């Protein structure tokens with residue numbers, strides 16, 4: 196029986212995936228990296244340092260950035276991102292998420308947050324959703340990021356649940372890999388093509404309802 200639901204944040208609960216993009220695009224422009232749809236998709240779910248590396252790999256010139264310069268670029272991105280977060284309101288919650296969280300609470304599911312973002316608590320506070328989550332994984336305490344399963348395995352442990360008692364929800368291909376590697380049932384939010392390894396894919400968060408999930412479980416007789 197499913198008892199817990201583990202959420203990614205950016206692009207699942209809030210539209211911060213877009214805000215991360217806006218801030219990274221600025222860095223890309225600054226270093227002369229070409230911003231593409233595929234670069235933007237590859238950044239989803241990836242830590243700040245690793246995201247910067249991916250952007251620097253897309254720079255045609257062979258200038259090598261030293262650690263200090265990289266730190267500066269990462270700091271600039273975060274300052275820009277936090278300015279955008281400061282202006283967030285409840286309107287930045289993705290559609291259907293509040294009713295979904297409410298229905299999970301009413302049905303006594305336990306909720307955890309498994310975001311790679313060091314800003315996740317701040318974002319949850321800004322949009323007023325902190326109280327729904329009994330556990331928030333601290334990504335700074337992990338040794339490996341998504342697609343490693345560690346963040347989802349840790350979330351399940353914090354909820355005192357086994358992986359097969361949980362569902363994980365992600366918008367990033369890397370995140371789906373991480374959920375699957377943790378042996379947790381995976382739900383992808385977005386394009387089927389990108390999230391093809393997920394157990395179920397919903398095109399958008401409006402379709403994320405307990406009924407839709409249950410329907411799937413009944414069909415599969417899980």
Ligand code: G6P
Pocket residue numbers: 205212215238239240241242243246273310311312313314315
């Ligand atoms: C999430 C987002 C990424 C972001 C990463 C680190 O995984 O999907 O876009 O780069 O968190 O976020 P942070 O707020 O710590 O820079």
Ligand code: MG
Pocket residue numbers: 203204205206207212239240365366367370
């Ligand atoms: Mg995400």
